[in-house]
Amino acid sequence: MTEQERRAAVRQRYGERCGYCGVHESEAGTELEIDHFQPRSAGGSDDLDNLVYCCPTCNRLKGDFWPASDTPTPVRRLLHPGRDNLALYVREEGDCSLTSVSATGAFHLNRLRLNRPPLLALRRARQEVIRLRPAIEAARAEQAQLRERITALELDLQDIVVQLSRLMER
Numbered sequence: 001m002t003e004q005e006r007r008a009a010v011r012q013r014y015g016e017r018c019g020y021c022g023v024h025e026s027e028a029g030t031e032l033e034i035d036h037f038q039p040r041s042a043g044g045s046d047d048l049d050n051l052v053y054c055c056p057t058c059n060r061l062k063g064d065f066w067p068a069s070d071t072p073t074p075v076r077r078l079l080h081p082g083r084d085n086l087a088l089y090v091r092e093e094g095d096c097s098l099t100s101v102s103a104t105g106a107f108h109l110n111r112l113r114l115n116r117p118p119l120l121a122l123r124r125a126r127q128e129v130i131r132l133r134p135a136i137e138a139a140r141a142e143q144a145q146l147r148e149r150i151t152a153l154e155l156d157l158q159d160i161v162v163q164l165s166r167l168m169e170r
Contacts, residue, residue, distance in 0.1 A: 014053035019081030042066035
């Protein structure tokens with residue numbers, strides 16, 4: 001597999017979103033980066049399962065972190081977006097901030113600073129879009145009805161103009 005094919009596969013696997021914070025390419029304004037979840041410096045490979053599509057900020061914050069191998073399940077570890085169920089470690093609150101459910105979740109949130117202001121603003125904006133979607137759909141439906149009504153009125157007006165023309169000719 002070429003580097004370009006690998007990049008395309010990872011990009012597609014993550015739906016063009018950062019595996020860590022969820023930022024989409026369209027929100028970042030550019031394609032994202034490829035992160036080695038287990039860094040090469042810690043023996044990580046270029047296998048697709050070890051690659052995470054991520055934004056530059058998460059990639060920088062994660063760095064080459066890898067937990068010490070002297071404990072079987074270290075608390076100080078990052079969650080793998082393709083293997084770990086984030087909901088078991090982190091939850092989103094009503095104010096769009098993320099809180100940890102476990103020590104591992106707390107480490108993950110803190111290491112990647114997943115409550116940084118731009119992410120909070122993005123989650124709030126997404127929440128607002130969800131909230132507004134029904135109103136937007138209702139407005140679109142009303143707009144379509146109004147267009148139909150305008151078309152009907154224009155046809156009626158044309159008929160009236162034709163009738164007036166005939167009356168004026170008499």
